[in-house]
Amino acid sequence: xxxxxxxxSVVAAGLAVGLGAIGPGIGQGSAAQGAVEGIARQxxxxxxxxxxxxxxxxxxESLTIYGLVVALVLLFANPFAG
Amino acid sequence: MASETxxxxxxxxxxxxxxxxxxxxxxxxxEYLELQFRVFRLxxxxxxxxxxxxxxxxxxxxxxxxxxGALSGILYFRLLARGVGRLGTSSKIVGKVQLLVPVLLVLVxxxxxxxxxxxxxxxxxxxxxxxxIQFLSMP
Numbered sequence: 119x120x121x122x123x124x125x126x127s128v129v130a131a132g133l134a135v136g137l138g139a140i141g142p143g144i145g146q147g148s149a150a151q152g153a154v155e156g157i158a159r160q161x162x163x164x165x166x167x168x169x170x171x172x173x174x175x176x177x178x179e180s181l182t183i184y185g186l187v188v189a190l191v192l193l194f195a196n197p198f199a200g
Numbered sequence: 201m202a203s204e205t206x207x208x209x210x211x212x213x214x215x216x217x218x219x220x221x222x223x224x225x226x227x228x229x230x231e232y233l234e235l236q237f238r239v240f241r242l243x244x245x246x247x248x249x250x251x252x253x254x255x256x257x258x259x260x261x262x263x264x265x266x267x268x269g270a271l272s273g274i275l276y277f278r279l280l281a282r283g284v285g286r287l288g289t290s291s292k293i294v295g296k297v298q299l300l301v302p303v304l305l306v307l308v309x310x311x312x313x314x315x316x317x318x319x320x321x322x323x324x325x326x327x328x329x330x331x332x333i334q335f336l337s338m339p
Contacts, residue, residue: 146294154288165231169338172235172284175294176277176331183302187321190306195317 127196131189138185142178149174229285235334236281242330243274250326254319265316269305269323276301277327 153171157164191197247270255263279298287294305324309317 150287150294157288165229165235168232168284168287169235171287172232172281173331173335175280175284176327179280179299180325180328182299186299186302187306190303190310191317194307194310 123198127192131192134185134189139182142182145178146175239330239334242333243327246326246330262316262319265319266323269320270326272301272305273324273327
């Protein structure tokens, strides 16, 4: 792998993780805030709120995982490496 | 005197009745655990189905990679569920430990030639159809 490809891969991996984590991070924060407020207001609905929060988190965090996987593939199993 | 006050509160005010609060908490955690078990069961069924299909069409190596990826996905979901279960009680944030699971999966897949990366990643994502099915079947 030549030096330009290596440098571009490292920069792209950093961008993939960094930019890919911004949106899910904001979304998870606001979802957790809403869930904790909801549990505090309605403790009898805690099970349903936690279940919905778990499903939402799993969907949101998959966006982070996609970026993470792209970054790891670029770093450890780069298809552009000659 | 204090015990009489507590007894009076617990017998007259349902909001301060600790026994009913405990039983309510048990019902809530049961509901949450039941949701997790349903998702795990669906993921296991999808894993068995997919591993069989992959073994039939693409061979034992792809099948083994898919199986290891699916186990990683189940572990990831279990860690995420534990983090969400702790939110608001013993922790103020959801931990990020579960993100180590796909990292380790990709590292192990790229390190060992017996494992393929793409089937392992597809296996890791098998919890997602189970979640979608669960989400659609929720009332």
